[in-house]
Amino acid sequence: MIDLTTVKELRALRLPGMARELESQLEDPQRYKTLSFEERLALLVDAESVSRRKNTIQRRIHEAKLSESQACVEAIEYHEDRELDKGLITKLATCAYIRDNHHVILKGATGAGKSYIAN
Incomplete structure (x- = not known):
């Protein structure tokens, strides 16, 4: 008790x-x-x-309020037409750019996955 x-x-x-x-x-x-x-x-x-x-x-x-709160680096699809640099994305996933006080700008065509990668 x-x-x-x-x-x-x-x-x-x-x-x-x-x-x-x-x-x-x-x-x-x-x-x-x-x-x-x-x-x-x-x-x-x-x-x-x-x-x-x-x-x-x-x-x-x-x-x-992330639009893709379950987004993960492993789930990114590296189709040829998306022109994604897997090495660069893997490096960005380490978040070293934050420690180094750098900014990241994502640019690309509509539907390229900018928002997904940002999440």
């Missing part, structure tokens, strides 16, 4: 990642019984940290 209260309190404190991890630990106590208090606490903190990073990324993708 006290464990369920703790889970509820974690949710009330807006720590859902920790709450989910604690529930997981409570469902399978044998799996975690060999761990020390510090190790179990570290698992809870890690779960919350991962949850927050994931939520931040999802929120930023949503706020960016």
Whole structure:
């Protein structure tokens, strides 16, 4: 009973990642019984940290209002008529241009995939 209260309190404190991890630990106590208090606490903190990073990324993708939010470099189709330089696109995908303070301008015909690549 006290464990369920703790889970509820974690949710009330807006720590859902920790709450989910604690529930997981409570469902399978044998799996975690060999761990020390510090190790179990570290698992809870890690779960919350991962949850927050994931939520931040999802929120930023949503706020960016990308037209192709699921776009990925691997899905680009390099048809001959599109005249895409695969090496250049792969280099741009590393985002080194941001670190080097460079700008990127995409130009091409309608339907060439500029918006997709920008996403």
